[in-house]
Amino acid sequence: MSLPYADRAAAGRALAASLAALAGEPNLLVLGLPRGGVPVAAEVAAALGAPLDAFVVRKLGLPWQPELAMGAIATGGVRVLNADVIDAASVPGEVVEAVTRREREELDARERRYRGDRPPPKLAGATVILVDDGLATGATMIAALRWARAAGAKTVVAAVPVAPAESLDKIAAEADRVVCPYVPDPFFAVGVWYRFFPPVDEEAVAGLVAENRAELERRSRSTRPMLSIPGTDGGRR
Secondary structure (H helix, E strand, O other): OOOOEOOHHHHHHHHHHHOHHHOOOOOEEEEEOOOOHHHHHHHHHHHHOOOEEEOOEEEEEEOOEEEEEEEEEEHHHEEEEOHHHHHHOOOOHHHHHHHHHHHHHHHHHHHHHHHOOOOOOOOOOOEEEEEOOOOOOOHHHHHHHHHHHHOOOOEEEEEOOEOOHHHHHHHHOOOOEEEOOEOOOOOOOHHHHEOOOOOOOHHHHHHHHHHHHHHHHHHHHHHOOOOOOOOOOOOOO
């Protein structure tokens, strides 16, 4: 079986090619869903010349099968529940609430680690590209999309390298545009479609966000016009 992506960076470059028309869009912001989505988003942000930030969404996994999402939570109190999974697994309501409380605490802690004292990005009037390294159920992306809407984003784009068709159908109802270069059938799992798919640690996430800020500042300095100082060769005598 031929795999479409060498790693997350390659997947990000493929996404960036599909999003090239947005380069130069005013008030453009790229948000990566930690942790695996941030290396993908970093490539998109670099190609489009856009700011990058980490947008924290926490999966609400089944207690006995954590990788299967029964929902997700996001900044701002957003919660999305996957009723099909909850019903099929006969999950009691008190279990859903207990998992939600635990993940909310972790979400708050991760935001502090990724962002430090910086406030969350302002989305009002922005074109926001939400990026992950793939979709399974789509619950985490839906939570992110709903938060972006509630925060006042003008346009919301969901961008992932790989996903099953049924999950793309779900998020299409929430986003203005969905970009996904590879839609395999059968899907199996996100990591199956990468040749190299290691875990991404929190230091890497924070580092990528910091590198993006430094690069944009460097570009800004290099394009600022030089001031003419009277009495010098460049000024008016």
